[in-house]
Amino acid sequence: MATGRTHRPATRSRGIPEATVARLPLYLRALTALSERSVPTVSSEELAAAAGVNSAKLRKDFSYLGSYGTRGVGYDVEYLVYQISRELGLTQDWPVVIVGIGNLGAALANYGGFASRGFRVAALIDADPAMAGKPVAGIPVQHTDDLEQIIEDNGVSIGVIATPAGAAQQVCDRLVAAGVTSILNFAPTVLSVPDGVDVRKVDLSIELQILAFHEQRKAGEEATPDGAGPAAVTRRESTDQGPDGDVPAVMPA
């Protein structure tokens, strides 16, 4: 099968690096918090600390968007919020459907972080006839039979899959056939999609496994080799979690 490059073959020098795109939501969140506290301007140093990255990286990231700062001063908070929102496409309304309303699907339906970012849960879909009509997060669950109609009626282009692994590919195929071109997959399966469709995956157990790997290493160091030891009290604001590997990462923000 194809390699699964991360989007745009390589062409287009006008493109914003993927690594930068993945951090924009982080900056946006920090900026929104500053905006709510009515902070007018912020330096790259301050904003970087709030977002959990270093300032050089942040300035480099912003340089891909344009020159939105003022030397000697910093960035205008409101203006940056707008520019990043626009770049991310959050100034428009994105109707999304969530398929698979189990524990996770229900949690996603109730998640406030979606609505606050221009995402609107247009419909909840489940294969269990007993669920049909029941309201979850104030939205009545609809049956899988109507999936195609729902996608079309609501002009949905983003779908969230929260079904068991066994149903994911089938649901994915139907979503894509109905016109969905972006999928957020919570099922522990590799989805196969046609070119032009983006998939991001979030796998809860993968994250834990990565933590276990590092945890295991720590245990093997007991008596710390170097001076300081594990009791050093410096604080980090680390957000970096390194490369993903592919999905990598959905990381929800």
Place this chain on the structure above:
Amino acid sequence: MATGRTHRPATRSRGIPEATVARLPLYLRALTALSERSVPTVSSEELAAAAGVNSAKLRKDFSYLGSYGTRGVGYDVEYLVYQISRELGLTQDWPVVIVGIGNLGAALANYGGFASRGFRVAALIDADPAMAGKPVAGIPVQHTDDLEQIIEDNGVSIGVIATPAGAAQQVCDRLVAAGVTSILNFAPTVLSVPDGVDVRKVDLSIELQILAFHEQRKAGEEATPDGAGPAAVTRRESTDQGPDGDVPAVMPA
């Protein structure tokens, strides 16, 4: 704020690259599926397809673990499952606590992917007194007041935070003070932790925002510039989601 290097300063040539570590769980999942179908051996090409990566990358990844394949034949499925499990530290039992038993916390408690990978939900903790004693996923919820005692009694070193954003840092501080050294954070906040503590974050709305970015670009291309057009029917198994910026990486230390 600190730089947030991806772990181990740079020392140790014996280290496995973070990008590789992040993919090991993917390989493990694919191998487990093969194992259940009693497939004895698999080639890098086949396994790569099942895991959604390309075969060169897979072989390179495995080369960091050792020479576990047989030229002309492929890899022994059972043997690889064992080696990867060991490398990830999954041959031991990891008791974890989940703090914040709302919709998401409950979904995590019910998530089967944990138990099947050596992770044991040792306790569920919530700040709401009304929740205390109520069973979720068969485990009685305990009150936050007992957090330190619970961590100690169960020898917990991995904690999952599924609280609202406002409570996350405080919970994090208490977990760390009680001895937790790895944290999986679902709250949309940048956690500040001492050196030696790993944090990985999963942010649901960030993933959607990244999808929205690409979705927006697609819309701006309507009439495809190049020959093929968006209707090309080749299938990908794409898993790549590019760099995270956050998710993907543990980082800390």
Place this chain on the structure above:
DNA sequence: CGTTGTGAACGTCTTCACAGCA
């Protein structure tokens, strides 16, 4: 002969360090 394991080339991301500007 087929497939692994890997050096080398290449591309991407991060960090440094400082020129340029308000």
Place this chain on the structure above:
DNA sequence: TGCTGTGAAGACGTTCACAACG
């Protein structure tokens, strides 16, 4: 003077392509 914006250097990750070997 202070902070942004960025070229250049370096670290890291991916892909190529083929020698090595069962």
